[in-house]
Amino acid sequence: MTSPAYDIIVIGAGAIGCSAAWHARSLGAKKVLLIDRGGIAEGTSSQSSSILRTHYSVRENVELARRSWSVFTKFGEYLDDPQAECGLNRCGYLVVAADDERGEAVRASLAQQRTMGIEANEIDAKQAREILPLLNTDGLAIFGHEPEAGYADAYLTATAFARAARRLGVEVRQGEAVESLITEGSRVTGIRTKAGTYTAAMVICVANVWTNRLIESSIGVSIPLVAERHEVVAFEAPQPYLPSYPVLKDMASESMVYARCYGRSQLLASPGLVGHATDPDERQADVPLDIIATLGEQVAARLSSFDQAGVASTWTGLYDVTPDWNPVLGPLPGWQGLQVGFGFSGHGFKLSPAIGRLLAQSALGLPTEVPLAPYRYERFDEGALLIGRYGKGAVS
Ligand SMILES: Cc1cc2nc3c(=O)[nH]c(=O)nc-3n(C[C@H](O)[C@H](O)[C@H](O)COP(=O)(O)OP(=O)(O)OC[C@H]3O[C@@H](n4cnc5c(N)ncnc54)[C@H](O)[C@@H]3O)c2cc1C
Structure with missing residues (x-):
């Protein structure tokens, strides 16, 4: 042979x-x-x-995310290439929730992270606003902060x-x-x-x-395996969403919205729910106005100044869902x-x-x-x- x-x-x-x-x-x-x-x-x-976080409720994923984070934070050294760039912004991760079932899940996940040696703190509303001054804390009871998190490229x-x-x-x-x-x-x-x-x-x-x-x-x-389409919208508001502001996960919002800084001042946001099954070769699709409106309302309810935001750009992406x-x-x-x-x-x-x-x-x-x-x-x-x-x- x-x-x-x-x-x-x-x-x-x-x-x-x-x-x-x-x-x-x-x-x-x-x-x-x-x-x-x-x-x-x-x-x-x-x-x-x-987005890079170790916040997961599935323990096995926390372990994989933690190991990966340690690569992102010493990327050039890990690849033995000083010019290697992953675009990391260590802005942290703020997960907020109401006092309900999702809030309990946030608490339990933070506790699990801590048992694994990860800094994942429950903070109060005042501390959350210090980290994210645009945050409207109405209806929120739980604020989880993971300082060693952020996003890359x-x-x-x-x-x-x-x-x-x-x-x-x-x-x-x-x-x-x-x-x-x-x-x-x-x-x-x-x-x-x-x-x-x-x-x-x-x-x-x-x-x-x-x-x-x-x-x-x-x-x-x-x-x-199902290919699911998901929509992403970049909003631009009178007040910038600065690169130093954390990635935000709003478990209290209807669509469990996630958001982060995009560029230097825009906000990238997306619904965190199940998407729409689609043909995997349908790579880009228009984002329907009703999705933009629903997402925009939830973002505006949570972040001051975003009630006056405009849409800067939109795109779609595919998840490979099991x-x-x-x-x-x-x-x-x-x-x-x-x-x-x-x-x-x-x-x-x-x-x-x-x-x-x-x-x-x-x-x-x-x-x-x-x-x-x-x-x-x-x-x-x-x-x-x-x-x-x-x-x-x-x-x-
Ligand atoms: C909108 C959106 C937002 C996301 N946000 C996050 C996030 O915030 N954080 C996070 O961790 N993850 C996020 N993800 C998920 C993450 O981006 C993906 O899980 C990851 O990039 C998948 O990488 P991959 O290598 O599996 O897939 P891909 O990048 O899709 O690579 C698969 C490759 O296979 C090639 N290929 C397919 N068929 C063949 C063939 N027959 N022959 C040769 N080549 C072939 C394709 O051309 C493609 O380049 C997001 C995904 C989307 C769509």
């Missing part, structure tokens, strides 16, 4: 794939190919709000990982779609594109909302030579450094630093869903 051309092929050069390819090479894979049908980070990563992050990967000798092929996986019995042995075939000891498929098409058509496994809004990581049952990472359900960017590392470890047959078992594919059939106190949704 001839040996495969590559140790590892990574399909999909988004935030997850670029991280996986760099980690694979760093962890010892000699020949690595990163391949994308488009360009680096041109998929859903380019649409990301790129998913495009910068992915391209930095890709550049670092190239420097280590990873081959990056762009504009080349993978048409199918190649199999021998129950083993994936490579990929096929229009340009030819590439064999590999292991294929890591991280093609986001396009994963099910490729997997189903190649190996007949029907995976539970039944429990958490990813599947690792092998697919019954198949060798294949690792998958899909279903990031609107919160994968903040986890991408850790997930890339874990997928690379798993692909190389190394012990994973964090168990992947909770993220196993089989959990859907076993009923062992990863659903925390917030129920289904990207806050998880």
Whole structure:
């Protein structure tokens, strides 16, 4: 039997794939190919709000977010590239809630974070206003503050990982779609594109909302994954939402709105609820006026001066949603030579450094630093869903 051309092929050069390819090479894979049908980070990563927090109710996610945060905060050093930039703004995360079930979930999540050694404080209304002077605290009872949080830039992050990967000798092929996986019995042995075939000891498929098409058509496994459209609106108000202001999560608002500074003074905001199922190839769509109006009302109710805000821009993005809004990581049952990472359900960017590392470890047959078992594919059939106190949704 001839040996495969590559140790590892990574399909999909988004935030997850670029991280996986760099980690694979760093962890010892000699020949690595990163391949994308488009360009680096041109998929859903380019649409990301790129918020970084460790605030989760699902403990496993806290661990992945914490490990990833430590990469974002020493990014150039981690990639051994002083010019590497992830666009980090360490402005903190403020989560507010009424005295209700969601508020209890916030309290419990903060307490869980603290047991894990993370600074996650419950503060009072006055302290919250000191951090965010525009905040209207009417109806709020719970204020959670995570100082070590903020947002970054998913495009910068992915391209930095890709550049670092190239420097280590990873081959990056762009504009080349993978048409199918190649199999021998129950083993994936490579990929096929229009340009030819590439064999590999292991294929890591991280093609986001396009994963099910490729997997189903190649190996007949029907995976539970829905492409959901989500809307993002940038508002501009008479008073700026400054870069020093925290990311805001308003659990008391009807749509569980999240918001952060955009540029130097605008506010990026989006509803934090379930979106609309859509065709994964419908990349951009108009944001309907009623969505802008509903979102705008909730933002105006929470932030002074935003009752006079105008709309600066709007865009849509796709979430790759699984039944429990958490990813599947690792092998697919019954198949060798294949690792998958899909279903990031609107919160994968903040986890991408850790997930890339874990997928690379798993692909190389190394012990994973964090168990992947909770993220196993089989959990859907076993009923062992990863659903925390917030129920289904990207806050998880
Ligand atoms: C509007 C929005 C807001 C978000 N906000 C946040 C946030 O605040 N914080 C957070 O942590 N996460 C957020 N997310 C989620 C986060 O951005 C994603 O989870 C993450 O970027 C996904 O990265 P990826 O590498 O899996 O996917 P992608 O970036 O979509 O990469 C997948 C790649 O696979 C390629 N591909 C697909 N099919 C093939 C094929 N057949 N052959 C070759 N290549 C193929 C695509 O071209 C694409 O480049 C948000 C997402 C959206 C849409």
